[in-house]
Amino acid sequence: MNRFSKDMYTVDEQLVVSGRSYLGTMAQVLSTIVVVTSITPKFIFGLAPLLFFYVHQQNFFTMTYRELKRLDSVTRSPIYALLSETLDGVLTIRAFGAEENLNKRMINMVNVQQTAYRLTFAAQCWLSVRLEFCGTMIVFVACFVSIMQHGTRGGDELFAGLAGLSISFALSITQSLNWTVRMASDLEANMVAVERIQQYSQIPSEAPRLTETDESLPSNWPVEGRIEFINSKLRYRPGLPLVLKGLNISIPAQAKVGVVGRTGAGKSTLMVALLRLVELDSGSIKIDGVDIRSVGLKTLRSKIAVIPQDPVLFSGSVRTNLDPFDEFDDDRLFEVLQHVGLYSSMVKNYSSNSLSSHYSGASSNLGGRTQPIKSLSETVTEGGTNFSVGQRQLMVIARAMLTGAQVVIMDEATASVDGETDARIQRVFREEFKNATCITVAHRLNTIMDSDLVLVMDDGRAAEFDTPSSLLSREGGLFKALVDASEEEG
Numbered sequence: 001m002n003r004f005s006k007d008m009y010t011v012d013e014q015l016v017v018s019g020r021s022y023l024g025t026m027a028q029v030l031s032t033i034v035v036v037t038s039i040t041p042k043f044i045f046g047l048a049p050l051l052f053f054y055v056h057q058q059n060f061f062t063m064t065y066r067e068l069k070r071l072d073s074v075t076r077s078p079i080y081a082l083l084s085e086t087l088d089g090v091l092t093i094r095a096f097g098a099e100e101n102l103n104k105r106m107i108n109m110v111n112v113q114q115t116a117y118r119l120t121f122a123a124q125c126w127l128s129v130r131l132e133f134c135g136t137m138i139v140f141v142a143c144f145v146s147i148m149q150h151g152t153r154g155g156d157e158l159f160a161g162l163a164g165l166s167i168s169f170a171l172s173i174t175q176s177l178n179w180t181v182r183m184a185s186d187l188e189a190n191m192v193a194v195e196r197i198q199q200y201s202q203i204p205s206e207a208p209r210l211t212e213t214d215e216s217l218p219s220n221w222p223v224e225g226r227i228e229f230i231n232s233k234l235r236y237r238p239g240l241p242l243v244l245k246g247l248n249i250s251i252p253a254q255a256k257v258g259v260v261g262r263t264g265a266g267k268s269t270l271m272v273a274l275l276r277l278v279e280l281d282s283g284s285i286k287i288d289g290v291d292i293r294s295v296g297l298k299t300l301r302s303k304i305a306v307i308p309q310d311p312v313l314f315s316g317s318v319r320t321n322l323d324p325f326d327e328f329d330d331d332r333l334f335e336v337l338q339h340v341g342l343y344s345s346m347v348k349n350y351s352s353n354s355l356s357s358h359y360s361g362a363s364s365n366l367g368g369r370t371q372p373i374k375s376l377s378e379t380v381t382e383g384g385t386n387f388s389v390g391q392r393q394l395m396v397i398a399r400a401m402l403t404g405a406q407v408v409i410m411d412e413a414t415a416s417v418d419g420e421t422d423a424r425i426q427r428v429f430r431e432e433f434k435n436a437t438c439i440t441v442a443h444r445l446n447t448i449m450d451s452d453l454v455l456v457m458d459d460g461r462a463a464e465f466d467t468p469s470s471l472l473s474r475e476g477g478l479f480k481a482l483v484d485a486s487e488e489e490g
């Protein structure tokens with residue numbers, strides 16, 4: 001079996017193939033020994049030291065070969081990674097004239113990998129020499145005992161035929177021995193895959209997607225959107241320090257809350273906790289009085305709309321991105337696009353000189369792309385790269401509007417969005433979700449100055465939580481200090 005065809009098998013097929021070949025060749029070797037020994041019983045005395053030598057060499061080889069194979073795999077992976085990264089970023093590489101640099105990196109990696117591969121090849125040659133020796137010795141012993149036995153039988157013609165059979169069997173043993181060792185080491189190498197599967201199967205899985213509580217919840221839960229964090233503590237992994245260190249806040253229904261705080265204070269972790277991407281260490285979070293821990297993940301996550309810091313679009317069309325489950329008709333999709341300012345009803349009639357009056361200009365100054373969306377079948381490339389970051393956020397807002405969620409979380413984009421676009425996104429967000437409870441993780445203070453409430457996070461706790469005006473009047477307060485500092489910078 002050549003290397004290329006072997007790579008085309010899946011892991012379980014490889015295991016079956018090498019396992020079956022291993023057992024097959026073992027049976028062949030054993031049957032050869034049985035045939036030769038039954039014709040010339042003294043053969044067994046010569047075989048014993050050879051078997052000892054063979055097992056010793058096989059163990060030595062398997063141990064070394066396994067490590068060399070590992071080296072080969074470890075040095076091979078970065079080549080594949082660099083290759084796919086290069087293909088992804090070929091435009092940037094060409095634009096910056098970095099071909100030479102990448103070429104050198106690739107050649108260096110291939111050199112290192114080939115060194116490891118050469119060693120595996122050298123190990124196979126080493127083994128072949130020993131196995132050939134072993135096989136030749138077996139043939140020699142078979143011949144030797146046949147001649148001896150023939151002499152003692154005084155020229156028995158029937159025995160001459162049997163001796164020929166015994167020697168021809170012994171001749172095939174070299175190949176079988178070679179194959180047995182190869183298959184044994186292949187089987188062992190492939191067992192690494194089983195080890196990995198076992199590790200994966202032991203990874204703790206997420207909480208159930210649906211629970212009994214879901215059935216008792218009204219279909220329009222949460223009707224109000226009241227959110228309570230009760231002494232909520234969260235750590236990302238066991239052994240890591242707490243990120244939320246006992247958060248106690250109560251967000252009234254339909255409130256617009258701006259969350260601020262220094263970097264690393266735990267602002268984005270609020271979203272992680274609400275969506276149960278990471279479970280709370282202790283404490284609880286309630287939405288409309290229902291502990292979210294008792295709600296199934298599917299139900300919970302379908303009720304909370306998220307507009308992440310780096311909005312992601314999938315390759316497909318505008319339609320598949322807005323409505324992946326094909327639940328809404330075109331008019332509804334056009335409506336939400338128009339609301340966020342990405343589409344004008346005038347464009348629908350292919351007269352692109354005017355945009356919706358209320359959001360005029362919303363689609364015209366959003367970064368690279370200046371054209372509003374003309375059709376729902378318009379292509380969206382992988383990651384939405386043919387849309388500017390601002391437009392991607394507006395698309396995600398449109399998607400969130402379709403869900404009709406009563407709780408909306410927005411992690412403000414920090415990069416690539418200018419202040420004006422940011423303000424526009426905020427305005428669309430506030431107007432479109434005026435009946436929902438909105439939590440905005442803000443990186444620019446001016447975007448949350450007109451919020452109902454401001455939460456100042458500090459070291460995983462709610463340091464301040466009040467209306468912007470009362471926080472601003474609090475001398476020595478954190479929010480006031482942040483505003484003063486940003487005014488000085490501005």
Ligand SMILES: Nc1ncnc2c1ncn2[C@@H]1O[C@H](COP(=O)(O)OP(=O)(O)OP(=O)(O)O)[C@@H](O)[C@H]1O
Pocket residue numbers: 236237240243261262263264265266267268269270
């Ligand atoms: N996936 C993760 N695994 C482990 N620790 C994490 C993870 N994500 C965040 N953290 C840690 O949690 C803390 C709070 O992170 P978080 O992203 O909530 O801060 P933030 O206030 O939103 O910061 P920023 O304003 O920079 O976005 C940080 O110390 C961070 O190192």
